[in-house]
Amino acid sequence: xxxxxxxxxxxxxTVTFASAQSHVVGINYRGADTxxxxxxxxxxxxxxxxxxxxxxxxxxxxFDATATSIYAIDYDTSxxxxxxxxxxxxxxxxxxxxxxxxxxxxxxxxNGTTWYAMSGDALWVGDMTTGNFTMVGVSGPTxxxxxxxxxxxxxxxxxxxxxxxxxxxxxxxxxxxxxxIGVDINYAQGMDFDWSNDTxxxxxxxxxxxxxxxxxxxxxxxxxxxxxxxxLDAEMEMTVQVGSAxxxxxxxxxxxxxxxxxxxxSTQLTGSWLTGGGIAGGLSDLHLECSNGVSGELGYxxxxxxxxxxxxxxxxxxxxxxxxxxxxxxxLGTTGNSVGLFNASGVLxxxxxxxxxxxxxxxxxFDVPEALVGGAMTIASGSTWNFQVWHRDTPxxxxxxxxxxxxxxxxx
Numbered sequence: 044x045x046x047x048x049x050x051x052x053x054x055x056x057t058v059t060f061a062s063a064q065s066h067v068v069g070i071n072y073r074g075a076d077t078x079x080x081x082x083x084x085x086x087x088x089x090x091x092x093x094x095x096x097x098x099x100x101x102x103x104x105x106f107d108a109t110a111t112s113i114y115a116i117d118y119d120t121s122x123x124x125x126x127x128x129x130x131x132x133x134x135x136x137x138x139x140x141x142x143x144x145x146x147x148x149x150x151x152x153x154n155g156t157t158w159y160a161m162s163g164d165a166l167w168v169g170d171m172t173t174g175n176f177t178m179v180g181v182s183g184p185t186x187x188x189x190x191x192x193x194x195x196x197x198x199x200x201x202x203x204x205x206x207x208x209x210x211x212x213x214x215x216x217x218x219x220x221x222x223x224i225g226v227d228i229n230y231a232q233g234m235d236f237d238w239s240n241d242t243x244x245x246x247x248x249x250x251x252x253x254x255x256x257x258x259x260x261x262x263x264x265x266x267x268x269x270x271x272x273x274x275l276d277a278e279m280e281m282t283v284q285v286g287s288a289x290x291x292x293x294x295x296x297x298x299x300x301x302x303x304x305x306x307x308x309s310t311q312l313t314g315s316w317l318t319g320g321g322i323a324g325g326l327s328d329l330h331l332e333c334s335n336g337v338s339g340e341l342g343y344x345x346x347x348x349x350x351x352x353x354x355x356x357x358x359x360x361x362x363x364x365x366x367x368x369x370x371x372x373x374x375l376g377t378t379g380n381s382v383g384l385f386n387a388s389g390v391l392x393x394x395x396x397x398x399x400x401x402x403x404x405x406x407x408x409f410d411v412p413e414a415l416v417g418g419a420m421t422i423a424s425g426s427t428w429n430f431q432v433w434h435r436d437t438p439x440x441x442x443x444x445x446x447x448x449x450x451x452x453x454x455x
Contacts, residue, residue: 065237067244068113068128069281070101072231073252078131083237083244083283086256087270090277099133101126102231102280103149103160107171110286114171116146116160123174139174141167147231148190148200153238153287154299154448159213161190161200166216180216184209187218189234189280193241194287195308195335196300199261201245203228208264213309214302214353214361222264226255233281244283252276293329297429298354298363299448305359305437306389308335310447312432329454332408333432333447336385342434344381344409346370350429350449360445364431368420372412381409391432427453 064084071079071092078093104115104126113126115133121143124135139146141162148161151171160167160176164185169176186203190211193199198211200218206227209218226247233246243261248254254277257269272279293314300309311334336342347364354363372381386392390407411430413422422428432447 065239066284067281068106068284069233069246069279070104070131071275072100072278072280073276076100078128079277079279080128081256083242087272087275090272090275093129093131101133102147104280105149105151105158105235105282106284106286108151108153108155108287110284113282114149114151114158116141116149118144118146121146123171137174140169140176147188148234150190150192150198150235152192152196152300153194154196154296155287156296157299159190159192159198159211161187166190166198166211166213168213178216179213182209182211182216182218184218184220188228188232189245191234191236191243193236193243193261194238195241197261197303197307199234199243201228201232201234201259201264203232208259208261210261212303213300221262222260224257224259224264225266226257231278231280233279235281235283237283238285238287244281246272246277246279246281248278252278254278294430294450294452297350297449297451298352298361298431298446301354301363301446301448302360304335304337304434304445305443306335306337308389310337310432310434310445311335312430312447312450314430314450314452329411329452330408331411331430331432331450333385333391333434334389336389336391336432336434336447337437337445338385338387338389340385340435340437342383342385342391342432344372344411345431345433346372346411347429347431348427350431350451354446354449357446358442358444359436362431362433362446363449364429370420372409383407383409385434391434422454424454427451 064082067081081090100118101115102118115126116123121139121141122135123139126133145162158171165181166179167176184202187200188203190200201208207223208221228247229250243259253273255269258267314331347369349365350363351365354361383391383393429451431449436443436445
């Protein structure tokens with residue numbers, strides 16, 4: 044990694060952060076690799092050095108989506124495990140599928156199951172409870188030093204080569220330049236989102252114990268606010284302890300997130316039991332909701348007995364439900380209709396009957412019927428079915444479409 048000094052002239056030591064206060068945990072790599080804690084509102088004032096040492100070079104770490112455990116990957120061995128915030132002890136759980144001396148960034152997705160890592164200047168996706176990761180694709184810029192995921196599943200990384208912030212496509216791994224950070228960064232760095240407000244924070248290290256704690260503009264890469272950390276003599280990796288605000292529900296997501304739609308977000312499918320699960324009265328007791336869609340565009344629900352990851356590329360997204368069997372719902376005789384339009388808030392609004400326009404107050408989502416496709420098959424207790432939403436994308440008239448994530452549900 045390059046060794047250089049600040050590219051900018053000296054600036055004021057502190058610009059006050061006007062954000063909520065969230066807990067920060069990290070490792071200071073200057074000296075004995077000790078733990079530290081602080082917060083996002085007053086990072087310098089509330090920075091507290093811990094006594095625990097990790098005993099490993101953990102350049103890739105992040106809280107899980109519940110904000111209860113810090114997962115990390117050892118740079119030298121590529122082992123994965125959990126880092127104790129108090130003692131600093133790293134407890135390896137096994138070997139990952141990464142090459143050794145390669146992983147320098149890790150981030151959790153808010154869905155609670157998906158993890159992303161930067162390794163060898165490529166994006167990898169996998170599961171930190173098993174250590175199994177696969178390479179998504181080469182990102183492009185060299186020395187993408189850390190990666191962070193916002194509350195909508197969007198990925199960002201910053202580069203030691205061009206000192207800039209990049210967005211990362213979660214499907215292809217390709218990096219897109221957003222703009223320069225304005226600081227000549229070197230060696231290990233830290234970056235993470237505060238999911239309570241989607242502010243992107245970073246501990247920028249410039250060499251010789253100098254650096255800054257900053258917030259970054261996710262559209263331009265520019266520093267929005269900062270505190271100079273020279274007095275700490277610290278080179279820091281860090282993570283913000285804020286859990287996912289994604290709605291809880293039943294089922295296991297797959298192909299999550301899917302490709303971003305034209306709003307820049309990934310369309311999100313979630314499920315819930317109407318009364319606690321089961322099959323009764325012609326309905327399966329499963330209610331599906333779809334959000335983060337494209338306002339004014341058509342969408343409908345798909346169902347299948349199996350799925351594949353990655354899915355089949357169709358237009359702008361991934362169709363992940365596989366054949367054997369694979370259906371669009373027959374909605375006759377149910378309380379709703381699987382066809383609808385996304386409202387101004389990006390939520391799929393249900394239509395009555397088969398009308399292409401529904402009343403302004405129409406309910407959202409879809410109550411899944413017991414019978415599938417005209418009664419050709421039915422949902423039985425103990426069976427597992429997989430759901431996904433297809434929808435048109437914009438601009439209108441271009442013939443493009445996209446898909447939500449999938450949701451696999453086992454019925455009581």
